[in-house]
Amino acid sequence: MKIGFVGTGVMGSRMVKQLLDHGYKVGVYNRTKEKVKVLEEYGAFIAESISSLxxxxxILCTCLSMPEDVGEVYLGTSGLLENAQPGTICIDFTSVGAETSNIIFGQANEKGIDYLDSPVSGGPEGVENGTxxxxxGGKQQAFxxxxxxxxxxGETIEYLGPSGSxxxxxLLNQYLVAVHSLAASEAMVTGAAFGLDSEQLFNILKVSYGDSRILRRHMEQYVFDRQFQPGGAVKYVHKDVRLANQLLQEAxxxxxxxxxxxxxxxxxxxxGLHELDMSAVIQPIEEKCGVIVKKTRLL
Structure with a gap:
């Protein structure tokens, strides 16, 4: 079984390594060959084009940034659907709207190709740990x-139903990520504005009903140390919550x-915080209130 992989960024490159570690033959494509050279050294073969891959x-896997990237890679004249063989199964790990998934599913189905929308949660560490x-969503037989x-x-793998599911x-997961990120930021900034010790407040919240994985993640890994390298970038969470909000309106x-x-x-x-970790959403709130949520003693 040969697996082709398009989209070898933070998540995709780790997925490729995991597949190689488990004995799969994996080919990769990137417009800039230098970006996949390390994967070639790891055992992947490099395709000259998306069409040849x-x-x-x-099996074709994609892990891309934006819905428009998914559309281009799958639906372009030199894209995956135009060049894949009937019987191929496509697994798209990208977070996109259900409409995008359904469009690609429909065109793939016409060509005898299966398309599964298979977005993931867990971040780079989740890939590395296989968790x-x-x-x-898609056809259960293909799943x-x-x-x-x-x-x-993955560790938790759920088949949820037809294409788009x-x-x-x-997107509903990302809705909660965005909302929890904002709520945690507002609470911590407000505490600092009223003179509460940020670490002490955090220690209280994380053993109370106000606790959340997002609160812990953001404070412990990013905010207290003022280290905002992603992680999941602001621009991606913004994209996801925008798409999720459309779902709520449709509901x-x-x-x-x-x-x-x-x-x-x-x-x-x-x-200008778009490339930073999603936890950086706290910074404009801090600026508005004139405080910084930071570490004051060892946790």
Whole structure:
């Protein structure tokens, strides 16, 4: 079984290494060959083009940045669907809207190709530890065929239903990530503004009902040390909460907390923080209140 992989960034490169470590033959494509040289040294073969990779692969995986990237890679004239063989299974790990997933699924189906929207949660450390959560939509028969591949990458792997189901579940997860990020930032900044010791407040919150994984992640790994290298970047969470907010509107809601979260991440982008970790959404709030949430003693 030959696996082709397009999108070898922070997440994708780690996925490729995991697959290679488990004995799979993996080919990769990147416009800049230097960016995949380390994967070649690790055992992957480098394809000259997306079309050649598609033509020679039984399974095609993508882990891209934005919905428009997914559309280009799958639907372009030199893209995956135009060049893959009938019977190929495509696994898209990108976070996109259900509409994007359904469009690609429909065109793939016409060509006898299976497409599974399979977004993930867990970050780079989740890939390295094989503990990702993977949310899958598409044909169940195709899901069952590629389950062994997913089990190399993830610990919680759920088939959720027809095409788009995985994308919807992931966006709802990202909705909570964005909302919790904003709420945690607001609470911690407000505490600092009223003179509370930030670490002491955090230690209280994390053993109370106000605790959350996002609160712990942001404070312990990023905010207290003022170290905001991603992680999951602000620009990606902004994209995801924007798409998630569309789902809530389609469900019949008019006012909801995700709208505030989208505004907060938009403000962070306007401040030039788009490439920083999502926890940097706290910085414009700190600036507005004239305080810094930081470490005052060893945790």
């Amino acid at each position: 598609a033509h020679s692969s039984d 990702l959560t993977i949310m899958v 069952e065929k590629i389950y062994p591949i997913l089990s190399v990458l 995985g994308s919807i579940a992931k 019949g809601m008019n006012q909801f907390t995700g709208q505030l979260a989208e505004q907060a991440f938009d403000q962070a982008i306007e401040k």
